[in-house]
Amino acid sequence: MRQPLFDFVVRWGARGALLGLAGCVDAYLPDIINAPNRYLVVDGFINGNGVTRIKLSRTENVAATAAPPVEKGAKLFIVDNTGQRYALTEKTSGNYQSDSLLLAASRQYQLRITTADNATYQSDATVLKVTPPIDKLGFRVASNQVQLVLSTHDASAQSRYYSWSLVETWQFNAGLESTLEYYPKLNGPNHSLMDTRTTPIYTCWRTEQPTTIAQTTTSQLSQDAITDYVVRSFSDRAERVKVRYSVLVSQYTETPEEFAYRELLRKNTEAVGTVNDPLPVQLTGNVHRLDNAAEPVLGFVGAHTVQAQRLFINKADLPAHAPTYYDTPYTTCGESYLYFCDDQGTCDVAGVIKLFASPDYVPLDYTTVPRAGISSASADCADCRRRGTTTKPSFW
Structure with a gap:
């Protein structure tokens, strides 16, 4: 499952409002921020070689302090261009899941949603992107940072647009x-x-899923190959590596349209807050309401297979440090x-x-x-x- 991408966007509404700048600059709060509309947010993708997981929620007024409301009781199906349907069931409130599927790469797929109040939505039909395997997953220490590096390639040059999600687990002591x-x-x-x-x-063991968006493209390169791409970087003082650390890296290839959508999402969520940052922009995904085309919907539902590798980093694999070197919540x-x-x-x-x-x-x-x-x-x-x-x- 990809990391939850929409926490920021859900708060700010479907139009992508402008953030107030820090310091002495007055915040600009357009009317849309305080509007009562709660637009549908669709988070997830169609998994061509495993379980598809989709989270449905609603946008929330920026002043709200509670978690964004989830969309319960919906009916979801994956449909291909031959009419084959695969149902998703609601496992927990707002979280829908299919059986483990092996989808044909020659077909196009879309997600269809009917909410509890009979509003109907569907994503644009899209080709199933077949993701090449990860060639190598490793790490290096540079400038007091632990960098997770990855290499991959596609000899057929059909991938070009790559994205990764991570699930980190580490052992720690009280x-x-x-x-x-x-x-x-x-x-x-x-x-x-x-x-x-x-x-x-x-x-104990702790598991976290970073929310940063890691993706890159080889579209401007002669070969469809990536070497030692840094998918994650953190301080070598982090508690993560004090005892033992593990990360599961999942790799996806995307269409140019999905890549562009996620790139805008990355800029909206990771590069705002200072005068020099780009302004947030409206996100236009590929999910639409069938009986009200003017209603904004947040989300881009792609279709791709997944390749994954797990990496372990033991304390002995890194330069030796005293226990007090590491940043932990227990220093006081x-x-x-x-x-x-x-x-x-x-x-x-x-x-x-x-x-x-x-x-x-x-x-x-x-x-x-x-x-x-x-x-x-x-x-x-x-x-x-x-x-x-x-x-x-x-x-x-």
């Missing part, structure tokens, strides 16, 4: 390690217990101490233990200095599940 765990009511309703930890909370974390007895010798062991009934605090270990008690930390510092999952990915 800022502080806990060896103790609070067990409530093990000895009856009025008793709790502090014992050796059995629930893992130190090592520290321990606090709860003692069983106060300075006057009054003790309340059970009361101290029960303080950890709160999920916001984690016991770390026993301490005897300067007196018996428990070291502790906030869950944000000691429980990695606040930012990830302790379930190891199947590909790890």
Whole structure:
């Protein structure tokens, strides 16, 4: 699944309003920004060698703080130029999915949508682009940046327009390690217990999908080949590479029209906010409402096969650094101490233990200095599940 491209556009409406410039420049807010219209947003593509996933939502007024509304209860079909139909079903609200398909490259395909209120939409029929495999996926470190580099080619010179999406996963550790765990009511309703930890909370995995648009073209080159294209770059201080990092790169080839649409989308979402940036422009996709051609619709539904490769980067693969070299959310974390007895010798062991009934605090270990008690930390510092999952990915 490609990264969600429309978060910015959904907020600003189908006409692509102008952004207010930073600093002392007054924001320009056209009437369209505050208009009540909620236009359909279609996010996804027809997958020629796998599962097609389409997200339907509606544009939202720029002043709204809630997430853009999803379009539930629609009926979606992929249709080819011979009349063959493939249904998509709604898996979660606004998210529609087909079975795994193997589509014929000789045909043209379009997406047809009927909303719950019987409005009908369809994308323009388009050829199925067959994507060549990724020849090489690797990385290099340059100027304190980890660069993910990719090479590919099409000997038939039929691809020319390339796009990539990434899903990143990395292993990380919490800022502080806990060896103790609070067990409530093990000895009856009025008793709790502090014992050796059995629930893992130190090592987790986090997955993110970058929203930046990575694409390039060989249309001006004599050969349809790309060598060491940087599809992603991030600081070598990033937490991603402190322990182990993995990225799944999916490659697509596009029609010139889809490439141009995504290039405008990239400029609208990634290159606005300063005086020297280009102004946002209206996005005209290939999805239309059949019973109201004047209604704007956001989205471009292409059709292509997908090629993917996974890359791993281990800590040992990079130049060695001290643990403090890396930027993590845990740099300000520290321990606090709860003692069983106060300075006057009054003790309340059970009361101290029960303080950890709160999920916001984690016991770390026993301490005897300067007196018996428990070291502790906030869950944000000691429980990695606040930012990830302790379930190891199947590909790890």
